[in-house]
Amino acid sequence: MTRRSLRGATAVVGVGETTYYRHGQAPEAEFVLCLKAIIAACRDAGLDPTDIDGFASYSNDRNDPPSLATALGCKELRFSNMQWGGGGGGGAGAMANAAAAITGGLADCVVVYRALAQGQFGRFGQGPQARTVNGDLALTVPYGQMSPAQWYAPKVMRFMHEHDIGQEALRAIAMASYHHAQSNPRAVMYGRPLTEEAYDASRWITEPFHLYDCCQENDGAAALILVSAERAKDLKQTPAYVLGAAIGAGYRVHSTPAGFATPDLASSHFKTLAPRLYEMAGVGPSDVDVVQCYENFTGGVLMALVEHGFFAPDEAMEFLKLENLLAPSGKLPLNTSGGNLAECYMHGLELQIEAVRQLRGEATSQVPDVNVSLAAAGPMVTPVSTILLGSEAVL
Amino acid sequence: MSQGYLPPGLPIPVPERNGLSAPFWEGLKEERIRVQRNPATGVFQFPPQWIAYDTQSFELEWVDVAPRGRIFSWTRVWHPVHPALRDAGPYIVVVVELPQAGNVRMLGNLLGDPRQDVEIGAEVEAVFEHHPDADPPYTLLQWRLA
Numbered sequence: 001m002t003r004r005s006l007r008g009a010t011a012v013v014g015v016g017e018t019t020y021y022r023h024g025q026a027p028e029a030e031f032v033l034c035l036k037a038i039i040a041a042c043r044d045a046g047l048d049p050t051d052i053d054g055f056a057s058y059s060n061d062r063n064d065p066p067s068l069a070t071a072l073g074c075k076e077l078r079f080s081n082m083q084w085g086g087g088g089g090g091g092a093g094a095m096a097n098a099a100a101a102i103t104g105g106l107a108d109c110v111v112v113y114r115a116l117a118q119g120q121f122g123r124f125g126q127g128p129q130a131r132t133v134n135g136d137l138a139l140t141v142p143y144g145q146m147s148p149a150q151w152y153a154p155k156v157m158r159f160m161h162e163h164d165i166g167q168e169a170l171r172a173i174a175m176a177s178y179h180h181a182q183s184n185p186r187a188v189m190y191g192r193p194l195t196e197e198a199y200d201a202s203r204w205i206t207e208p209f210h211l212y213d214c215c216q217e218n219d220g221a222a223a224l225i226l227v228s229a230e231r232a233k234d235l236k237q238t239p240a241y242v243l244g245a246a247i248g249a250g251y252r253v254h255s256t257p258a259g260f261a262t263p264d265l266a267s268s269h270f271k272t273l274a275p276r277l278y279e280m281a282g283v284g285p286s287d288v289d290v291v292q293c294y295e296n297f298t299g300g301v302l303m304a305l306v307e308h309g310f311f312a313p314d315e316a317m318e319f320l321k322l323e324n325l326l327a328p329s330g331k332l333p334l335n336t337s338g339g340n341l342a343e344c345y346m347h348g349l350e351l352q353i354e355a356v357r358q359l360r361g362e363a364t365s366q367v368p369d370v371n372v373s374l375a376a377a378g379p380m381v382t383p384v385s386t387i388l389l390g391s392e393a394v395l
Numbered sequence: 396m397s398q399g400y401l402p403p404g405l406p407i408p409v410p411e412r413n414g415l416s417a418p419f420w421e422g423l424k425e426e427r428i429r430v431q432r433n434p435a436t437g438v439f440q441f442p443p444q445w446i447a448y449d450t451q452s453f454e455l456e457w458v459d460v461a462p463r464g465r466i467f468s469w470t471r472v473w474h475p476v477h478p479a480l481r482d483a484g485p486y487i488v489v490v491v492e493l494p495q496a497g498n499v500r501m502l503g504n505l506l507g508d509p510r511q512d513v514e515i516g517a518e519v520e521a522v523f524e525h526h527p528d529a530d531p532p533y534t535l536l537q538w539r540l541a
């Protein structure tokens with residue numbers, strides 16, 4: 001029996017994004033942002049937008065594939081996909097779905113996209129304004145627990161308690177993102193460096209998260225184009241091959257906001273994914289050259305790095321020092337574009353793009369000789385997802 | 396008590412239209428903590444659900460459980476995201492596990508000084524915070540150090 005795998009069958013051949021804005025600052029309609037990111041990714045790939053025959057997104061993106069395909073004049077729509085659940089945890093999942101559709105023969109040229117204009121719609125970080133709440137929300141909102149930071153903080157608090165992890169570990173993760181953003185002109189926080197003193201002096205949002213432990217909210221759009229590996233060879237960019245991907249969560253991981261009831265509370269929920277991911281990709285944690293790890297909150301990154309096998313929980317304080325996390329020469333360069341904290345909260349799709357740029361050698365904080373590039377999406381939600389991209393050398 | 400830990404104006408908890416969690420909310424009004432249990436196995440589960448996760452039976456029973464627990468985790472909220480909490484100052488949310496109900500977990504506020512040190516593992520007891528004048532009336536389960 002043929003081994004079922006995505007390994008080496010597809011590649012990312014184009015990436016694109018709009019200008020990234022502070023939330024509410026986008027001068028154009030969200031749908032226009034979405035179209036412009038897709039067209040930018042097509043240009044990068046040297047493909048005609050009308051050749052796109054598949055669309056994959058996540059987190060209930062408001063820009064649906066039939067509307068996009070119609071607007072772009074796509075010749076045919078073959079794959080219309082939404083990764084269900086998990087919000088930003090679907091970023092790598094949408095990539096995996098696109099790769100699976102191409103590998104399985106459902107479509108030939110799939111765009112993965114995400115567009116956000118929070119000024120035109122609701123913001124993530126605001127509580128419900130309804131007069132009554134029911135279901136799982138009724139169990140948390142009346143206690144003043146009603147935003148992602150508030151829902152996820154107890155998970156991190158418990159993990160830090162169990163493993164005696166101090167605030168310095170979270171600070172190093174935040175500072176790595178801000179450090180890398182200073183080399184990235186696309187970054188919303190470009191020109192706005194963060195110091196240890198500023199982190200320490202910043203206000204609490206909800207313990208253990210300071211202001212700088214929390215992602216931004218932004219407007220913009222991002223897109224990536226995937227095609228078969230065979231076709232990728234004929235296109236103009238260095239292909240970023242999909243080595244492997246995994247989506248999901250462990251046993252009885254409750255959706256937010258009932259996450260407090262999840263048996264393994266102190267988790268980012270990659271424990272069951274990571275072994276599958278590495279097995280499919282045929283590489284291990286020590287082969288990974290650079291990591292993009294979704295920062296909704298730094299504490300989620302802490303747990304996600306542990307669960308992807310980069311260090312043991314009890315090594316966190318030693319490993320999570322700023323110098324280890326920086327390109328070009330840190331042990332594990334992390335969030336090298338500035339990520340959700342400091343490049344843009346494009347719901348983590350900017351991290352997928354950065355994973356590709358690192359493989360191409362086009363990153364603004366480039367790690368030398370990248371062959372294996374990891375991008376994880378959505379710690380602490382369910383489902384989460386991770387993708388491993390690789391150069392031709394590792395195929 | 397009719398005074399809430401948090402200021403008035405937050406959304407009022409109500410059971411779903413289909414009534415799934417009504418026994419829990421009705422129980423709180425009578426100062427009882429009611430949790431679902433699988434009568435065949437004795438396994439407790441919370442939040443309310445239609446089906447027992449261990450046997451896939453739809454025959455779940457509601458049982459009263461001891462109003463005691465211990466703090467499994469917590470957060471102290473400083474940045475409010477609802478207008479009613481704008482001037483509330485910091486407040487503490489605790490995740491409480493109920494050892495006498497299979498370690499199911501519930502949330503609540505930890506009553507007392509909002510700036511107190513919070514200890515994971517500390518024993519807590521239930522406080523029933525009644526809101527008889529709300530429309531509709533409801534009772535919140537809160538916690539204080541035992």
